[in-house]
Amino acid sequence: MINFYSFKNKSYLISSILILSTIAIVFFKGLNLGIDFKGGLNFEIKTDLSKNQISQIFDDFDSSKEILIKKEIGSNVYTIRIESGDNNASLIEEIKIILNENANLEILLSEYIEPTFSDELIKNSIYALASSLFVIAFYVWIRFDWQFAASGIFALIHDVFIAIGFMSLFNIEFNLTMIAALLLIAGYSINDTIVLFDRLRSITSDENNKETFEFNVNNSIKLNLRRTILTSFTTVLALLCLVVLAPVNLTEMPIVFIFGVLIGTYSSIFLALGIVGDLNYEAVLKARDS
């Protein structure tokens, strides 16, 4: 039997490195904030023009404003992001006119968000994220012991945080949909972790079980290993279909989620039960036995 529990110190090291790299990447590279969180204009156009030709369209446009043009993977759709000031909803019409003067394109989507409103959206998203984390911790704490709640929440934040680092590293746009993706990762991660917790709890609550804590942890992981692999596999399979076939503006979400599934599987196998052990759950069990 593989001794998963003995890997815990190595995985602490790996996770520390991942967390520190995330901090470094986010600090130095920053997040590629979409207009949801930065305000501004966003256009999606379908055209056979090249990126250069598109940027030429904006040659005469206000040069003080930052304009980002990005080709969506595997399609002839481009995303154009333009900075704006407050109270500028009328810019949407101006830019549509500029774009339409060039007849060979179709505007699929145009969007404007007031910068002050995007500040509100940031607050709102943090609120939503924090409250759901709190609820998760509370539920796990009620159903299990606090060691599990602490470890589960740590694993979850670890996964979400590293996924943010992944987004920063690959310059993936951070927007409201990505908040949903992060929450998806949170949900998946806690799901995976709870299944293991549940196993450990049921194994250790058996009175005839005289094995060591380490053995019990390894046994819980081993008994669930097939399920963990199968579920991760089928989820990744479904997500791959989405990556290939998702609507152009949603391809990045499943990519981030696939990363989240992998990191979530890692954290529940190598991290979560290790932390429970280090929080001295053994003592709780011993106290219960006597």
Next chain:
Amino acid sequence: MTIFKQWRLWFSLLLVMFCFYFIKPNFSDSPQDFKINFGLDIQGGYSYLLELNEEEYKQNLLIKISQALESSYDISSKIDEDFIYIPSNQNLEKLNNIIVQSLGLEIADQTSEGAFYNIITQYFNNSLSDMTLNAVEIVRSRIDFLGNKELSIQKIGLNKILLEIPGNLDNNVKEVISKTAKLTLHLEKNTFVNSKIFKNEETGEEIRVQEVPSLTGDYIQDASLQYNQNEPVVAFSFNKEGSDLFAQMTSDNVGVRFAIVLDGALITAPVIREAITGGSGQISGSFTNESANNLAIILKSGSLPTEITIIQEKQIGPTLGQEGVKKGVYASIIALIAITLFMIIYYKVSGLFTTFTIISCLALLFALMSLINTTLTLPGVIGIVLTIGMCVDANVLIFERIRENFKNNSENPKSEGFNAAYVTILDSNLTTLFAAVFLFAFGFGPIRGFSISLIIGILSSLIVTYIVLKLFINATPERLLGLKK
């Protein structure tokens, strides 16, 4: 046959009927109560998030309170930023706590010379919220007058309005919703005291008039686009009170010019030729048909309580969503086939049960979505794909537990395995469910669309695994399940 004694069988049949009943309306064209609506990102259309100016409203409210103090209690006061200042060198006997509270005020600071009051937050928020509801009706009637009936309009937060209109873009919408439409009539005044200059930006015309308007657009009852010598004009009529005021104003000032001002800009400044007693008049300016019609619409819908800002605007072409849905559906079908093939190869007969479970899960999900008239958005579609994943996970957990029980030679491997696994599934799914509920409560836009399908999806998955999957497992002899070595 023992299978007919299983309550799960009858319940499954009920479930089938339930799904059929609620999914069916989605395929008919008739407007039905139980239907899934498609979000703008799927069917195309445009959405505006409007914000009413909170600061401006606060100032208006302060003025109103200050006027009430003056008229009802003979107390003079001054507005100082966000506060009402009441000097103490007057008779303040009437100003007891109950009155202060009923005016929505609370004391903020007191000196020997006077006291500063601010508006109680709760009172202000309620009042702001009421004002927004009122504005929702005004915006709704403006869009209705443009002839667009299929809109959805709702109040968001305290001072925001979300307007969603499916279909093609009507350029007038933006014009019509973003105007405050505060119409005022001012008499000309040639002295500098209490006077103000208004200017027409297009023609350059300027006029100095009394600062206080003689009449406001609040009295307007009806307005319409009409033609005067082939030129489009806006004809309007006042209500009874307005007619009287207008008659008085015009009869007292024959030969005087007056300014018609809209949202602080001069439209036109005609001369009063005679007393107008009929209570109607017309505004002529350099109008086009469209602009005259838009002005008529906003005049008859009434003015908005404050200035309005478009803080989010989305225009989604119809192709984007259709393409998205087509791809999303393909992705789901291919994912479904891939997963079920894999499950059948891996778990044999039990894998086939998974296929039925997933299909029932999706059916229940769509039925529930129709039942509560959910709006399905693209992030919602992703939520559904995740639901399939969770449903498969539940199946895998159950099968693995049963398989383990076979290996350990348990007494009742099927039902013990199912029950043990179901507790785990409940724990893990409920955590996600609670998180999703909070997401729905606090989230905005795509987050809400995603969380609602996640919530309904988790519930459906929990129900069908407990009923349909268990029915299949119970009804199948152990050796046929494909879980024994």
